Amino acid sequence: MSIINTGFGGRRRSSRPDLPPGQYLTQDFPVLSAGPTPRIPLDKWSFTITDELGTKTSWNWDEFNALPQEDFTVDIHCVTKWSKLGTTWRGVAIDTLFENIESTADYTMIHGYGGYTTNVPLDDLLDGKAWVAHTFDGEPLHPEHGGPARLVVPHLYFWKSAKWVNGIEMLQQDEPGFWEEAGYNMYGDPWREQRYQGD
Numbered sequence: 001m002s003i004i005n006t007g008f009g010g011r012r013r014s015s016r017p018d019l020p021p022g023q024y025l026t027q028d029f030p031v032l033s034a035g036p037t038p039r040i041p042l043d044k045w046s047f048t049i050t051d052e053l054g055t056k057t058s059w060n061w062d063e064f065n066a067l068p069q070e071d072f073t074v075d076i077h078c079v080t081k082w083s084k085l086g087t088t089w090r091g092v093a094i095d096t097l098f099e100n101i102e103s104t105a106d107y108t109m110i111h112g113y114g115g116y117t118t119n120v121p122l123d124d125l126l127d128g129k130a131w132v133a134h135t136f137d138g139e140p141l142h143p144e145h146g147g148p149a150r151l152v153v154p155h156l157y158f159w160k161s162a163k164w165v166n167g168i169e170m171l172q173q174d175e176p177g178f179w180e181e182a183g184y185n186m187y188g189d190p191w192r193e194q195r196y197q198g199d
């Protein structure tokens with residue numbers, strides 16, 4: 001008997017160049033949540049950028065949807081070692097949200113409904129590197145996957161892509177969020193396998 005590995009759905013470590021070290025491919029979309037799924041009615045939803053002086057800029061759902069929208073296709077990599085290639089999303093680039101924000105702070109804390117937090121340097125959110133997405137695979141983002149809207153920062157491990165995202169807080173200094181407090185890496189580059197503190 002021979003074992004045929006097609007490269008799809010298998011756990012074999014692949015030499016394919018689009019798969020970071022230690023990751024395997026999945027065709028599923030696993031759900032990973034540290035707590036219950038918050039349900040946010042769209043008429044209660046808002047997104048707020050808070051600068052380092054405490055000044056707030058907010059969008060309600062209608063205002064957010066009136067911003068320029070982008071379709072994007074990206075690979076995502078979870079620290080639990082699954083990767084999913086070519087995922088398609090629609091949402092607002094973080095660049096768009098920061099167009100009228102004046103800040104000299106280099107770090108951010110991302111906040112989500114339900115209390116989730118994760119830290120991302122501002123540079124890693126700008127220049128087309130991150131979005132607040134409301135649509136996955138042509139459908140409204142399912143609540144389990146972060147709907148109404150989630151952050152998508154595909155070049156970092158997926159725990160940085162906060163589900164049910166509702167704000168970005170500007171910080172002068174880097175601070176750990178929820179998983180980072182628990183020992184996960186402060187930056188989380190999948191290509192350098194920065195899973196845990198000290199990696």
Ligand SMILES: Nc1nc2c(c(=O)[nH]1)N[C@H]1C(S)=C(S)[C@@H](COP(=O)(O)O)O[C@H]1N2
Nearest residue numbers: 030031032033034078112116145159162163
């Ligand atoms: N608010 C919130 N966002 C979160 C999480 C969470 O528990 N709460 N888990 C993170 C982790 S570890 C991963 S891998 C992805 C999982 O997203 P998914 O459930 O859509 O696959 O969401 C990230 N964003």
Ligand SMILES: [Mo]
Nearest residue numbers: 078079080159
């Ligand atoms: Mo994860």
